[in-house]
Amino acid sequence: MKAVRFHMPKVMKVDNVPDPGIEDARDIILKVTSTAICGSDLHIYNGKIPQIENLIVGHEFMGEVVETGKAITNLKKGDRVVVPFPISCGQCFFCQHDLYPHCENSNEKHYGPEGALLDQKGAALFGYTNLYGGYAGGQAEYVRVPFADVGPRKVPDMLTDEQALFLTDIFPTGYIAVDWANLKGGETVVVFGCGPVGIMAQKSAWLKGAGRVIGVDIQPYRLKKAQESANSEVINAAEQDVIQLVRDMTQGRGADVCIDAVGMEADRTILEKALNTIRLQAGTTNVLENCFSAVRRGGVVSVVGVYGSYYDKFPLGQFFDKGLIMRAGQAPVQAYIDTLLKLVEDGKVVLDDIITHKLPLSEAPHAYKIFNNKEDDCVKVVLKP
Ligand code: NAD
Ligand code: ZN
Ligand code: ZN
DSSP: OEEEEEEETTEEEEEEOOOOOOOSTTOEEEEEEEEEOOHHHHHHHTTSSOOOSOEEOOOEEEEEEEEEOTTOOSOOTTOEEEEOSEEOOSSSHHHHTTOGGGOSSSOTTTBOSSOOSSSSBOSEETTSTGGGTOOOOSSBSEEEESSTTTSOEEOOTTSOHHHHGGGGTHHHHHHHHHHTTOOOSSOEEEEEOOSHHHHHHHHHHHHTTOSEEEEEESOHHHHHHHHHHHOOEEEETTTSOHHHHHHHHTTTSOEEEEEEOSOTTOOOOHHHHHHHHHTTOSSOOHHHHHHHHHEEEEEEEEEOSOOOSOOTTOOHHHHHHHTOEEEEOOOOHHHHHHHHHHHHHTTSOOOGGGOOEEEEGGGHHHHHHHHHHTOTTOSOEEEEO
């Protein structure tokens, strides 16, 4: 089959590889019908999360069941399903507590309690480096889905692939960032990042009762997309003083909630890049620091943008003085997907309006380039195997 493999930083290739097969009674094999490129894939692409061997990438995918393991009774050949990106057993302590990205049973070689730089990570994720389990991902014609009695959800016929695909990752991720803040209604929510995840967080903020939703980015075309598809007010952080503006908009207090949907690959100067390299830091915490400044005292900072190493200068004193609440992490998609699928089915939210490019899988290398470089007004790419 054809599959997109990471070879080295900036080099993704469409390779011929062996078809996957059933390895465990709880597996299914999926014929992938649609798959997307995520901002998280860019961390591998840019070498921010290390990977040595060639690996089939992709954790946002859906498709048709073509084979089922002996223990699978919830699905049959021909079913059309969407698959959460964490690989989780459904039975361990963490799965039982809805903490699916911390499953103890999927990342055999590199799981552990520490969460260290190069070891003791969380659950395995599809197509997300050997540190995260080394499983083949879904940017491929076929993919093996372990624990298929836990993750995959059937997609109703009334929904197109494009309408359902983002239930794998970015909609649950944006939604949980807001859910962590326990909105009561009427709050001001500022979302840093108007990429796919940031826009999904903005849509989710309205769903959860926010009174005001403000999207921040440095790319004018992405700010425009956030205005159009999430009906947000927007701030261009490349041209405006975000922190001062947010305070001006909130009687000097700051926003009730700030969401970091950018992560470690925020824009930074060459000098900062050099300093970060000397400090052995993967990327920067610039956006997280902006969140701490723009949020009000006693407010909530939700971090869904990915950070991959230890970071000097973490503003703990400010965090303490302002009495902030912060939550971070990978989204426990399995815990949210049914609720969110219902919202899509009921037409309460539209997800596919962020898609700017639909391309054949064979054009994946080009797709990675334009998505990474923010070329051709690219916001979200869907690949068709
Ligand atoms: P993306 O790269 O398309 O979006 C990031 C956006 O941040 C871009 O639009 C970029 O212009 C903007 N940006 C850069 N510097 C900025 C700054 N200083 N201020 C404001 N905006 C700035 O990626 P995405 O797909 O939207 O993903 C966003 C982040 O979320 C990534 O770090 C990704 O790995 C992470 N993610 C996390 C989870 C999770 O479960 N926690 C799931 C999916 C993605
Ligand atoms: Zn993702
Ligand atoms: Zn588990």
